[in-house]
Amino acid sequence: MIYDLIIIGAGPAGITAAIYAARKKMNFILISRDIGGQTAWSGDIENYTGYQFVSGPELVAKFEEHLRKFEINLKENEAVTELSKSGNIIKVKTGQAQYQAKALIIASGKRSRELNIPGEKEYKNLGLTYCATCDGPLFQGKDVAVIGGGNSALDAALQLVKICSRVNIINISPELTGDPVMIDTLKESPNATVFNSSAVKRINGDKFVKAIEIDFQGKPMTLAVSGIFVEIGLIPNSDFASLVKRNEAGEIMVDARNNTSVEGIFSAGDVTDVPEKQIIIAAGEGSKALLSAFRYLISHKF
Amino acid sequence: MPKQITVYSTTTCPYCIRVKQFLRDNKIAYKDIDVSSDQQAADEMVKKSGQMGVPVLDIEGEIIVGFDREKITKALGL
Numbered sequence: 252m253i254y255d256l257i258i259i260g261a262g263p264a265g266i267t268a269a270i271y272a273a274r275k276k277m278n279f280i281l282i283s284r285d286i287g288g289q290t291a292w293s294g295d296i297e298n299y300t301g302y303q304f305v306s307g308p309e310l311v312a313k314f315e316e317h318l319r320k321f322e323i324n325l326k327e328n329e330a331v332t333e334l335s336k337s338g339n340i341i342k343v344k345t346g347q348a349q350y351q352a353k354a355l356i357i358a359s360g361k362r363s364r365e366l367n368i369p370g371e372k373e374y375k376n377l378g379l380t381y382c383a384t385c386d387g388p389l390f391q392g393k394d395v396a397v398i399g400g401g402n403s404a405l406d407a408a409l410q411l412v413k414i415c416s417r418v419n420i421i422n423i424s425p426e427l428t429g430d431p432v433m434i435d436t437l438k439e440s441p442n443a444t445v446f447n448s449s450a451v452k453r454i455n456g457d458k459f460v461k462a463i464e465i466d467f468q469g470k471p472m473t474l475a476v477s478g479i480f481v482e483i484g485l486i487p488n489s490d491f492a493s494l495v496k497r498n499e500a501g502e503i504m505v506d507a508r509n510n511t512s513v514e515g516i517f518s519a520g521d522v523t524d525v526p527e528k529q530i531i532i533a534a535g536e537g538s539k540a541l542l543s544a545f546r547y548l549i550s551h552k553f
Numbered sequence: 554m555p556k557q558i559t560v561y562s563t564t565t566c567p568y569c570i571r572v573k574q575f576l577r578d579n580k581i582a583y584k585d586i587d588v589s590s591d592q593q594a595a596d597e598m599v600k601k602s603g604q605m606g607v608p609v610l611d612i613e614g615e616i617i618v619g620f621d622r623e624k625i626t627k628a629l630g631l
Contacts, residue, residue, distance in 0.1 A: 385566030388589025
């Protein structure tokens with residue numbers, strides 16, 4: 252079976268592309284590890300037009316409800332491992348199967364960057380997590396550390412101050428770099444402490460996390476915590492996409508019409524080099540990519 | 554005889570939502586425990602699974618961490 256189109260990823264970009272594709276009655280499949288992507292892990296969202304306030308999981312539920320209005324051929328829980336193209340046909344290999352299509356949209360998003368320090372691998376899910384939204388509630392009444400100083404770290408910290416007894420923010424920069432509104436809210440939280448110019452050295456514990464060793468402005472220091480939330484930025488899920496041109500950060504390079512360096516392969520959302528990574532931008536890029544793919548298929552009369 | 558299934562989850566975790574959706578789609582009844590509002594259940598989950606990530610499924614004593622569709626399908630004989 253050769254599909255018109257394969258969409259990789261079901262975050263805001265991939266879901267939007269799928270909704271447009273379904274409305275155009277294209278013969279396509281949607282392959283994704285999960286539904287919602289990073290949006291699903293987001294806390295409070297207050298800048299998605301039409302929603303003055305919505306949580307990440309709620310917005311994803313709305314996305315999914317919209318998606319499932321259509322009969323979608325969804326391959327969930329599948330990760331793409333390899334892309335290739337022979338003639339006009341694009342082949343997509345996953346851990347489970349191989350699919351073929353005339354056009355492809357890569358909307359595989361980004362994932363959490365890891366610390367790469369001793370103890371990180373050993374204590375993953377044993378107190379160390381990359382998702383405050385998911386695992387935060389398990390640390391009720393406990394002392395925790397959030398690693399990072401940008402918006403996602405502040406978002407995590409603001410969720411945690413409501414339930415944890417103490418939240419230590421370990422920030423490698425001299426100042427927090429997130430939105431001023433969030434920084435102000437955090438400063439008003441009596442149980443939050445910010446450690447600026449601080450690097451994380453090691454995670455210690457027994458069966459579970461017990462402490463974190465940091466370098467606080469040149470001085471070694473140990474903080475007793477039972478939870479560690481890593482929020483130090485993101486890396487693109489583009490390892491499988493060596494077929495298309497990527498920039499130094501690993502982002503897939505696209506033009507204003509979402510074309511990649513390979514004809515018939517389009518890309519959208521956070522995995523691309525589009526300036527600014529926002530849910531609303533990813534959704535818009537997803538619709539642009541689909542319209543470009545649609546035009547490509549029509550003009551080539553495949 | 555239907556299997557005894559317990560899902561330990563938090564209300565905010567996307568994979569918890571998906572795992573429960575998966576069970577409902579397959580018309581499988583389960584006991585839903587919100588570990589964010591029940592500290593004792595949270596401790597029980599950590600003890601059973603030896604880790605702190607959600608969701609955790611207990612299918613008649615077989616512990617599955619995360620939305621692992623393959624393992625869940627197998628354990629349920631779907």
